[in-house]
Amino acid sequence: MSFDINYIKEKWRHAGFQKYLRNTGWMFFGRMFSLAVSFFVGAYIARYLGPANYGLMNYAISFVGLFGFLASFGIDGIVNREIVKDHNKKDDLIGTGFFIKLFGAFLTILLIAIVSFLTISDNFTLILILLFSLTFIPQAFNVIEIYFQSQVLAKNIVRSQIIATIVAVCLKILVIILNKGIFWLIFIFFVEACVLATLFILAFLKNGHHFKNWKFKKEIAISILKDSWPLMFSAMAIGIYMKIDQVMIKHMLGDEQVGLYAVAVKLTEVWYFVPGIICASLFPAIVNSKKISNEFFEARMKKLYRLMFGIAISIAIPMTIFAEQIISVLFGESYGGAVPVLRIYVWVLILLFYIHTNIYYLISINKGSILIRTTFIGGISNVIFNTIFIPKIWLSGAAVSIILSLIIMSLFIKNHK
Secondary structure, eight states, X not given: OHHHHHHHHHHHHOHHHHHHHHHHHXXXXXXXXXXXXXXXXXXXXXXXXXXXXXXXXXXXXXXXXXXXXXXXXXXXXXXXXXXXXXXXGHHHHHHHHHHHHHHHHHHHHHHHHHHHHHHOOOHHHHXXXXXXXXXXXXXXXXXXXXXXXXXXXXXXXXXXXXXXXXXXXXXXXXXXXXXOOHHHHHHHHHHHHHHXXXXXXXXXXXXXXXXXXXXXXXXXXXXXXXXXXXHHHHHHHHHHHHHHHHHHHHHHHOHHHHHHHHHHHHHHHTTTHHHHHHHHHHHHHHHHHHHHOHHHHHHHHHHHXXXXXXXXXXXXXXXXXXXXXXXXXXXXXXXXXXXXXXXXXXXXXXXXXXXXXXXXXXXXXXXXXXXXXXXXXXXXXXXXXXXXXXXXXXXXXXXXXXXXXXXXXXXXXXXXX
């Protein structure tokens, strides 16, 4: 026993362990703060708008989300990996990544405008969709966040996110007090993205970096896109199976049902940050462990899988038991129809945590192409299941559909790693 205690103490005091522990702590604190504040304000917004208008707002956000894959070209994880491998190329990598993302933002907005004009007849809905799509432009500066992640400098990210969240929350509360409605609530999403981009820029400059060093390198762009295109198409499929349900519910059941379903989704999505933060924080260490040996790398991945499963199950069980109380307290009696949906939908966490971890695993071993087949299978199966189950069991059908599609994806990954 003494050996074990001494071993634990030695690992605890290790400089590398402390560095990653602090980084993970900062990321958890920042996300927990932002999510907690945004979640409760979101519940306030849902009460203010009511199920129908809340459904319309979420429909606009979901519609734009279907095209989000194109805005980033799937390069985030690749740029992170390459900076970790060769820090001397950081300016070329960041600069190239920025211009790729900026081009992707304008291309995405154009595509959204064309598709929405062809498929949506309501002018107000069109305006909401186009307004929300503008958030892709300032998001190009998220390359700075990628750099800070690669250097295990979460403090810079967290400070910026907290300030941007506070600004957005204050503006949303003001909009509700002044009774300005959905348009201005959507506009605040764009303002928040601009504030966050500005804060990232200031943090980047404060750390002694300069934009003049950013350069677009054609050969680097080709190399990044060569590795990222599987991730981009995977993101497209992910967008389909995560957003298409609300779009289909809107056209099959109406705005109010979208509002009820969105509540169950929001209560589950609030936990999506967990695998992202853990993987983003530990990703540099996992990549570096491969340099030591494949056995060491695989051992770290197994520990990560176990951690993810334990966290997911500890969230899903209490949310299933107390679903009625949670929805009643946070959103009010008018959203009672979301209770049975939440009790089903929350179990996607186990599958999503597993899949999210595998995304990082496949990136680290240069097998991102597997994600294309996996996510396309998931996206297509979700559309098929939604078509079958929504008319039969309404909102619960959409929740069942996404779980079935995620099960298919998980099995495919397990058999093709």
